[in-house]
Amino acid sequence: MNTLMALLIGILYASGMYMVLRRSMVKLIIGLALLSHAANLLIFTMATLRRDRPPLIGEGETALAAPYADPVPQALILTAIVIGFAVSAFAAIMIHRVYQTTGTDDLDQLHTTDS
Amino acid sequence: MVLAVIAPALHRVAPDQAGRVLALAVAALFSLFALTPHESEPLVYAWAPSLDLHVSLLFDGLGKLMALIVSGIGSLILLYANGYLHGDGRLARLYAALLAFMGAMLGVVLGGNLLFIFVCWELTSVTSFILIGFDHERPAARAAALQALLVTGAGGLCLLAGVILLGLAGGSYELSELARAPGLREHGLYVPALLFILAGAFTKSAQVPFHFWLPGAMEAPTPISAYLHSATMVKAGVVLLARLNPALGGTELWFGMLCGFGGATMLVGNLGSLFQTDLKRVLAYSTVGMLGTLVLLIGIGTQAAMAACVTMLAAHALYKGALFMVAGGVDHSVHTRDTTVLSGLGRAMPITWAAATLAALSCMGVLPLLGFIAKEKSYVAALGAPEFAPWIVAASVAANAAAFAMAAIVGVRPFLGRPMEQGEHAHEGGFDLWLGPLALGLCSLWLGAAAGWPAAGLLEAAAGSVHGSDFEVTVKLWAGTEGVYGQALLLSGATVAMGAVLFALRLPLRRLAAGLGFAAALAPQRVYQLMYEGSLGAAALLTRRVQNGLLNSYVRTVVLALVGISLWSLWRQPHLVVSFSVGEIRTNEIGIVALILVSCLVAVRSESRMAAIVALGVAGLGVTLVFALFSGPDLAMTQIMVETLTVLLFVLVFYHLPQYARLSSSYERVRDLAVSTVFGGLMTVLVLAASTDILDAPLSEFYAQQSYLRGHGRNVVNVILVDFRALDTLGEITVLAAAAIGVVAMLRLKPARKGGA
Structure with missing residues (x-):
């Protein structure tokens, strides 16, 4: 499964990067979203994939019984998902605004600060 | 002996005084120099002892002769300037610059430590720049001053290199010790050190082929030309060579x-x-x-x-x-x-x-x-x-x-x-x-x-x-x-x-x-012009190439540099193992991975914005399923909510944006595809390489043991976020709030009027 995930992560990164390199601002945002999926999965895979062992302490127990899925990367990813959403939302509104002001969504048209 | 130290302090003698008074003061300095007997041993003051730097003054015959010339002619020049520029408002500035120059020059001729001489040397370059460009309202004077500064400044850099090499070879920066240093002329660094020092001295003393700046420097008012070019600055190179002759000469x-x-x-x-x-x-x-x-x-x-x-x-x-x-x-x-x-x-x-x-x-x-x-x-x-x-x-x-x-x-x-x-x-x-x-x-x-x-x-x-x-x-x-x-x-x-x-x-x-066409003798002047314009042009070209304002090329550069560095360090890893162990795979997992892949490709390839957004949403759903399958219930819940919101938001926003247009050429597409494929490939290799190492996780162990006992929660991930690392979560919330404020601000502000900016 690790190998499969590695391939998936690679393809997600490649697609995201390709979209970021496009000139359309819409594609840029989609690329960012893909990159953030890739990064989340990367962290998740790094921490050893484990089936059906969520980091939940059972009733009547005081500690996690090994083996368990590592809770630390999960906490990191949780934060990353939320921040990623904030970034996406902000970027989306911003390009909307840029389009309103400049009338173009072509990034190469925006290479100067004078308009 | 203390006189040379007084000399720099003379700059502070307020420029408002008449030139005659200053001339008298310098003349007094002259007579003091004249009355002080010369001696061959240097006088050493600590300058920066922690760096082993000392100011040593060498008031030997040569030092005394030069000090007398500098101060004697200096006092006459001050007097002369008083008459030459009589009533000119800039006279005060002239006095100040001349005295500063004089102090620096005394440092050069009396210095016994090469580093000290170098500092004073550079000071003379800078002050002479001010003096030559004294008529700063005339372009010719500015050009001449700049030329003198660039030529002597370049020479100064050569000199610094030479001085350091010489210091390494001779084990000291003291002239008196260098002169006694055995085997200096046979040292491997002798030749480069000598060449660098000569380059410095030749530029300063206007030797062919660097002589062209001196006639140009005649743009300055006569008192300045008389002082800089008869007695002092141009002699600095000669004095330096004379000083170094005992140490370096004879080869x-x-x-x-x-x-x-x-x-x-x-x-x-x-x-x-x-x-x-x-x-x-x-x-x-x-x-x-x-x-x-x-x-x-x-x-x-x-x-x-x-x-x-x-x-x-x-x-x-x-x-x-x-x-x-x-x-x-x-x-x-x-x-x-x-x-x-x-x-x-x-x-x-x-x-x-x-x-x-x-x-x-x-x-x-x-x-x-x-x-x-x-x-x-x-x-x-x-x-x-x-x-x-x-x-x-x-x-x-x-x-x-x-x-x-x-x-x-x-x-x-x-x-x-x-x-x-x-x-x-x-x-x-x-x-x-x-x-x-x-x-x-x-x-x-x-x-x-x-x-x-x-x-x-x-x-x-x-x-x-x-x-x-x-x-x-x-x-x-x-x-x-x-x-x-x-x-x-x-x-x-x-x-x-x-x-x-x-x-x-x-x-x-x-x-x-x-x-x-005797002007051919001025050829170095043209070389200087070409180099000057060439470097300006090259700088402009470089700026246009590097700072081109195109996001695409910035990102490409960063990514390629990252890939290059990563590959290089992977290459140097002696025990890099990339395992392709397939391990246990279930059918539903293959299905989910395939789902993500397909939707990801659709998001990239789609000609329609809405299709791309939907595909993105499906990919997010796939990621959610991965989290759910591999023991991340909290992640799955968060992801699905965020994904839903994102899709809604994108649909609303992109609705107002134009349709996709074909902006890039085929060449650009292939190029970007290559870059991103290499990048993705690198990430895959990194994942494979990293997953062969078993992470030692005492941190996770700690949370696993302590979550219930100290945090009183059974969901370890939640306890980490809201208890153990609560401050980090507060920071996260702050980021969200800031983003929200930004969004609201952008939505509520009216667009600038067309043609405004």
Whole structure:
């Protein structure tokens, strides 16, 4: 499964990067979203994939019984998902605004600060 | 001894005072220098002891001679400036700059530590930049100042490199220790150190091929030219070479470099002076020639050469300073410096005439002035050169003959003959204007006629400190006709005859030169121009290429650099294992991965924005399922909510944006595809390589054990976020809030009116 995930992560990164390199601002945002999926999965895979062992302490127990899925990367990813959403939302509104002001969504048209 | 330390403090003497007061102060400094006996051991002050840096002052013969020249001529120049720029509001600035320059120059000539000398050296470059560009409202003056700064500044960098190499080779930056350092000349760093130092000294002292900045620097007002270019700044290179002679001199390379460049400069400068018509430019070229002579003499390196060098140094400072001031006086009086126009001023300006005659005679090397002694000594030195003596003698005679003609053009011709047309208003300048040149001219006469008394002992000491060992120097007006002295006298005669011929032929010569395009000798000037414009152009080009404002190229550069660095470090990993263990895979998992892949490709390939957004949403759903399957229930819940919101938001926003257009060319697409494929491939390899290492996770262990006991929660991830790492979560919330504020601000502000910005 690790190998499969590695391939998936690679393809997600490649697609995201390709979209970021496009000139359309819409594609840029989609690329960012893909990159953030890739990064989340990367962290998740790094921490050893484990089936059906969520980091939940059972009733009547005081500690996690090994083996368990590592809770630390999960906490990191949780934060990353939320921040990623904030970034996406902000970027989306911003390009909307840029389009309103400049009338173009072509990034190469925006290479100067004078308009 | 403390005097040189006082000198920099003199800058603070407020510029509002009259030049005469300042001149007196500097004159007092001069007499203090004169009364202080010279000694060969340096005086050391701690400067930055932690860096092993010391200010050591070397008040030996050479130091004293130069200090006397700098302060003596300096005081006369201050006086002269007072008269020359009388009533000019910028006079205060001039005084301040001149005094700052003087302090720096004293540091150069008295410094005993190479690093200290270097600092003062750079200070003279900077202050001379201010001085040359004194008329900062004229573009020509600014260009000349910049040129001087760039040339001498580049030389300064070379010098620094040379000084450091020398310090490494010799184990010390103290001149006195370097001179005693054994095996320095055989050291591997000797040659590079020498070459760098020579580059620095040659640029400063305007040796061919760096001589072009000196005539350009004549844009400055005359007091400045007189000071910088007769007595001081240009001599800094010569002084440095003289200082280093005991440590570095005596090798084939030293002899060849100094004699070669010095000789060439001597010829170019002196002959070049004949083709100029502006008084100050004539003098500037002749100064270039004189500097060449001095370097040549140091290169010869015999005792006679050192004696000639220091005598020449003193004689030149005296007569060239006087001639510059005379030129300024003439300019001040009749408002032209064109030697083809000037004539018959002698009647109107008798005192200036007298001063000019004295200086010119000294420059010509006529009995009984100091210049004569200096010239005789230089001939004796040339005759005694260890190699190439005939060549050096021939070059010296030619150069001195040209100098003779030059002196006649500058110091004699303007005052004789019929009164010139614009000459009705010719008048003697004030006391301030004629005192300087007259005093210097009289000095030349006195030192010559009195056979160097009372300065002979000083010259001997100076020659000794240049040579590195003491020896006897006889300063005699009439050395007799025996042996080399007879030959020298003969050469002097030849010089005078040739000089007279050159003077008589100056006009045809000038026409000939114009026909031949003598300006070819100025080629280094053009090289400088090309380099200057070239570097500006290259900088602009680089900025356009690198800072092109295109996001695509920025990202591409960053990604490629990242990939390159990562691959390089992976390559160096000796035990890199990339495992392709497939392990256990379930069908539903393959399905989910396939789902993500397909939707991801659809998001990329789709021609429709809505389809792309939906595909993105499906990919997010796939990621959610991965989290859910592999024990991340919280992640799955968060992801699905965020994904839903994102899709909704994107649909709403993108609805207002234009349809996809085909913006990139096929080439760009292929190129970007290649970049992203390489990037993705790298990430895959990294994941595979990293997952072979088992992470040791004491942190996770801690949370697993303590979540319930300390955090009282059964969901470990939640406990980490809201309890153990609560502050981080607070930060996260703050980021969200900031983003929300930004979004609201952007939505509520009205768009700027079209055509506004």
